[in-house]
Amino acid sequence: MKLRDLAGILPVEASSDIAVTGVTSDSRQVQPGDLFFALSGTKTDGAAYATEAANRGASAVVVAKGAQIPGVDIPVLFANDPRHALALAAARFFGRQPRTMVAVTGTSGKTSVAAFTRQIWEHAGFAAASIGTTGVVAPGRNEYGSLTTPDPVALHRLLKELADAGVTHASMEASSHGLDQRRLDGVELAAGAFTNLGRDHMDYHPTVEEYHQAKLRLFDTLLPKGAPAVIFADDPWSEPTIAAARAAGLSVLTVGRHGTFLELKRVEHERHRQRAEIMADGIIYEIDLPLAGDFQIYNALVSAGLAIATGTPAAKALPALEKLKGAPGRLDLVGTTTAGAPVYVDYAHKPDALENVLASVRPFTTGRVLVVFGCGGDRDRGKRPIMGEIATRLADIVIVTDDNPRSEVPEEIRAAILAAAPGAIEIGDRRQAIHEAVAMLHAGDTLIVAGKGHEEGQTIGTQTLPFSDHEEVRVALRERAA
Ligand SMILES: CC(=O)N[C@H]1[C@@H](OP(=O)(O)OP(=O)(O)OC[C@H]2O[C@@H](n3ccc(=O)[nH]c3=O)[C@H](O)[C@@H]2O)O[C@H](CO)[C@@H](O)[C@@H]1O[C@H](C)C(=O)N[C@@H](C)C(=O)N[C@H](CCC(=O)O)C(=O)O
Ligand SMILES: Nc1ncnc2c1ncn2[C@@H]1O[C@H](COP(=O)(O)OP(=O)(O)OP(=O)(O)O)[C@@H](O)[C@H]1O
Numbered sequence: 001m002k003l004r005d006l007a008g009i010l011p012v013e014a015s016s017d018i019a020v021t022g023v024t025s026d027s028r029q030v031q032p033g034d035l036f037f038a039l040s041g042t043k044t045d046g047a048a049y050a051t052e053a054a055n056r057g058a059s060a061v062v063v064a065k066g067a068q069i070p071g072v073d074i075p076v077l078f079a080n081d082p083r084h085a086l087a088l089a090a091a092r093f094f095g096r097q098p099r100t101m102v103a104v105t106g107t108s109g110k111t112s113v114a115a116f117t118r119q120i121w122e123h124a125g126f127a128a129a130s131i132g133t134t135g136v137v138a139p140g141r142n143e144y145g146s147l148t149t150p151d152p153v154a155l156h157r158l159l160k161e162l163a164d165a166g167v168t169h170a171s172m173e174a175s176s177h178g179l180d181q182r183r184l185d186g187v188e189l190a191a192g193a194f195t196n197l198g199r200d201h202m203d204y205h206p207t208v209e210e211y212h213q214a215k216l217r218l219f220d221t222l223l224p225k226g227a228p229a230v231i232f233a234d235d236p237w238s239e240p241t242i243a244a245a246r247a248a249g250l251s252v253l254t255v256g257r258h259g260t261f262l263e264l265k266r267v268e269h270e271r272h273r274q275r276a277e278i279m280a281d282g283i284i285y286e287i288d289l290p291l292a293g294d295f296q297i298y299n300a301l302v303s304a305g306l307a308i309a310t311g312t313p314a315a316k317a318l319p320a321l322e323k324l325k326g327a328p329g330r331l332d333l334v335g336t337t338t339a340g341a342p343v344y345v346d347y348a349h350k351p352d353a354l355e356n357v358l359a360s361v362r363p364f365t366t367g368r369v370l371v372v373f374g375c376g377g378d379r380d381r382g383k384r385p386i387m388g389e390i391a392t393r394l395a396d397i398v399i400v401t402d403d404n405p406r407s408e409v410p411e412e413i414r415a416a417i418l419a420a421a422p423g424a425i426e427i428g429d430r431r432q433a434i435h436e437a438v439a440m441l442h443a444g445d446t447l448i449v450a451g452k453g454h455e456e457g458q459t460i461g462t463q464t465l466p467f468s469d470h471e472e473v474r475v476a477l478r479e480r481a482a
C-alpha cells in the first residue's frame, strides 16, 4: 500500500507514493516501512517515541494536531483523532472482514452473547466466529484471548484471517474501553446489541453516565443509520439506550419481558435449565434452554435477536437456543460432591454479576450457598465493599480470597472487602480457599467460585502464575471423594 491510499483518513498528498508495509501504534514493534501512530495514552504519550519509530525505519508518523513531537526526518501527518485514524487505516490496510459482523456492549453478558450468536449462526449453517474476553472461536480455531476488544491492528489482522478462511459471520464484544479508545471504529457492523448497565470500570470512567456514554458510541457513532440495534428491554438503563439508538436513526429491536421484537411471555427457571415461551412475529416458541443462571435467558434473547436481525429466520434461530453451550467459566458446573452438592465457576467480578449469580442459585439450594471470591488489584477500588456486602447478604458462607492482586498489597484488597462482609472467612491463598470451601460442602449446598471464570493465571506483582479455578475445583472434588 502507498501512503496516498490512506487519503480520506489522513491528510496525505495525492502524489505520496511512500510505501506503507504495516501500521502500528507501538514504537517497539515498528518494522521498516510501518506507519507509526503516536497515541496519547493512560501511561505515556506515543509522541515521545517518534524518534525511536523513525530509527526503526517507520515510513511516516501520525500525531494529534497540536502535539509536541521531536524533530524526525520522516513525514509527520497530523490527525484530529489519531486513534480513530489508526482504526480506519488498519481496516484499509488489511482490507477484508467477515461480511456480516455484529458487536455487543453492556456491563455483563457480552462474552455469553458473542458466543451464543456464533452458535446460532453455526446452527443455521454459516461459517461463524466470535471474538472477545475468552478469545477467538472459529471453525478450526480456538485461541485464548487477552483483551475483550482487541486493539485495531490485531483486530483487523484477525478479521482478514477469518475472512480469508471463509468465515462469513462474526460476533464481537465491544468493551467500554474498546469503544472509548476507538478500537472498533474501522469495523463495518451490520447490527449492534446492548445487554445491561451496572457498576464497572469506575477506575477508568469518572461517572456511570460517562461509562454509559462510552457504551452509546456503538449506537450513536459506529452503527450505520437504519442498522438494527437489539436492546434488552428490562434493564434500568434500557430506556436511555433505546432513546439514543432511536435518535441516531437506528432500527430499534427490543427483547425481553418488555420486548416487542422478541417478547419473553413466560419463563421457568430450573437448576440447570430455563423453560421459556418467546413470541416472535406473533408466533410462540417454547424453548428449553440448557443453561444454569436466570440471566442466560436474557443473553439468549439478545443473541437470537442479533441472528434474526442479520438474516437468520426466527424459525431457525429460536430452536437453536436449545443447543446452546455456555461460554467457558460462565456459571460453569465443574462437578458435584459425592453427596450431590454442585460447584460452579463463574466470572462474576463486578457487583451486579455477583448479585445475579448468587440470586440465581438460591432457589435451587436447599442447604447453604457458599461463595469464594476476591477483587482484582489495580482496578476499581470502590466495588470492593459493595461486593462484600452483596456476598454477605446473598450467601451463607463467604470466603474472601485473592483475585489477581497485581501491584497492590493483597491484604489491603481483602480488608476493603471484609470491611463490608461481617462474618466472612479470610483465606488469601486462592487454592487453599477453594479446597476449604469444597471441604465444607454438605448435601443440598451450592458453591460458587467467582471472579476468574475462564482465566488461566493469577497475577501477583508483575508475574502471572498458572492458575485455574476449574482445575483447583476438580482436584478438591477428587481429594474429597478419595
Ligand atoms: C487502560 C487501557 O485500556 N490501556 C490500553 C491502551 O493503552 P494506552 O494507550 O493507554 O497505553 P500507554 O501505555 O499509555 O501508551 C501510549 C502509547 O504509547 C505507545 N508506546 C509506549 C511505550 C513505548 O515504548 N513505545 C510506544 O510506542 C503505546 O503503544 C501506546 O500506543 O491501548 C492499548 C492498545 O490498544 C491497550 O493494549 C491498553 O490496554 C491495556 C493493556 C489494558 O489492560 N486494558 C484493559 C483495562 C482493557 O482494555 N479492558 C477492556 C475491558 C475488559 C472487560 O471488562 O471485559 C478490554 O476490552 O479488554
Ligand atoms: N445478562 C446478564 N445479567 C447479569 N449478569 C450476567 C448476565 N450475563 C452474565 N452475567 C454475569 O456476568 C458474568 C460475566 O458474563 P459474561 O462474560 O458473559 O459478560 P461480559 O460482559 O463479557 O463480562 P466482561 O466484561 O467481564 O468480560 C457471568 O459469569 C455472570 O456472573
Ligand SMILES: N[C@H](CCC[C@H](N)C(=O)O)C(=O)O
Pocket: 148, 349, 375, 376, 377, 379, 403, 404, 451, 452, 455
Ligand atoms: N477484563 C477485566 C477482568 C477482571 C477479572 C478479574 N479476575 C480481575 O482480575 O479483576 C479487567 O481486567 O478488569
Ligand SMILES: [Mg+2]
Pocket: 110, 111, 132, 133, 134, 148, 173
Ligand atoms: Mg467479556
